Amino acid sequence: MRAGKRLRGATVLAAAAAVAVSGCSTKAPESGGGGGGGGGSEGEVTTDVGIEGTTIRLGVLTDLTGVFAALGTDITNGNTLYWQDNQVCDTYDVELDVQDTNYVPQNGVQLYSGMEPNILAMQQTIGSPINTALAPEYESDSIVNFPSAWARTLTEIPGTGVLGATYDVELANGYQYLFDQGLLQDGATVGHIYFEGEYGENGLAGSEAVAEARDLTVIPAQIKSTDQDMSAQITQFASEGVDAIVLTVAPPQTASAAAVAQAQGLDVPILGSNPVFAPGLLQGPSAQWLKDHLYVSSPITAWDAEPELLQEYQAAYPNTTPSLGAIFGYAMGDVMKQTLDAACENGDLTREGVVAAFGELENVDTGGLIVPIEAFEPGVSPSTQSFILRPADVPGGAEVVQDAFEGELAGDLAG
Structure with a gap:
């Protein structure tokens, strides 16, 4: 209630x-x-x-x-x-x-x-x-x-x-979900596209904290909020053989990243900070690909x-x-x-x-x-907790696949 x-x-x-x-x-x-x-x-x-x-x-x-x-x-x-x-x-x-x-x-x-x-x-x-x-x-x-x-x-x-949760804690919880579901393993390589400034840098800090704890290799790719085409970044990630893509961007960049990854056959999960998703993404050509690949760590229920x-x-x-x-x-x-x-x-x-x-x-x-x-x-x-959401054909375009939870690193990372 x-x-x-x-x-x-x-x-x-x-x-x-x-x-x-x-x-x-x-x-x-x-x-x-x-x-x-x-x-x-x-x-x-x-x-x-x-x-x-x-x-x-x-x-x-x-x-x-x-x-x-x-x-x-x-x-x-x-x-x-x-x-x-x-x-x-x-x-x-x-x-x-x-x-x-x-x-x-x-x-x-x-x-x-x-x-x-x-x-x-x-x-x-x-x-x-x-x-x-x-x-x-x-x-x-x-x-x-x-x-x-x-x-x-x-x-x-x-x-x-x-x-x-702050963006670093939020993404750490998102990584925890990927590990728990067998979608990511210790020692993996991750490509992270992030906005310059506090939003993107705090998200990247989450990736770096998880990388230290789980022996990940992170390939960072900083962009401006006005950058729309993610072709160069996704192409680099594909050439590096990434096991997952992480986004701390806005929905337009999410759409571009998904379209390029789909075109290149890059079949890896995408983990997003909570602002990366909007239901309008499910009206685009990569709607099904996003439903199959995108995971959003969020402070908000569905x-x-x-x-x-x-x-x-x-x-x-x-x-x-x-x-x-x-x-x-x-x-x-x-x-x-x-x-x-x-x-x-x-x-x-x-x-x-x-x-x-x-x-x-x-x-x-x-x-x-x-x-x-x-x-x-x-x-x-x-907060140390996050929901995990996935795109779906429901009101708001997303459904909860994991109720609010605290990942292994959240408490220490929270400060």
């Missing part, structure tokens, strides 16, 4: 102006609400930025037009759907100020500057590069932020909560485990093909609600009060939407 009490509506704002209420207070409800920290006890709740009357405004910096546009759209839809049905402390409705960064860090910095005076916290910031670019501002502005990204470096930003939420999503967004990003967006809303409910219960919905409540969160449970979150500690992976 999903956490969070079903209540009333949220409004998504494309570019809204808000009146910041400074140093004021509102009456908290007499009894607790559903989800997370529940409602506050009777008394005054101190507020400042991002709250006007009984409306809280949260920021969303997502990608609606760039390399992760499909994922960003679904995550944002999930955020929106959550807040249509939930309040903070049985009192506050939530509005989302949604802005499209096009997955460009400079855009993210500029857009945040425009929304910052009017928001209490960041419901979503997509992409490791954008989160990294905004780290100084988020810290100085006392912003709680939930990234749509899982790079280890993001755990070092005060107030930023990575919702799942739609077949959440039929009620799927029905709600399809009613709200008909004629769409929802990815697992929508589940993640909904879970992000739930963790934000748990944070804000706890702050309200403490009588302090100022930014500083929200940061304090965030720092006290532990054993965060979203009812199975994402893996369990142990705590948010600087430099430590918030």
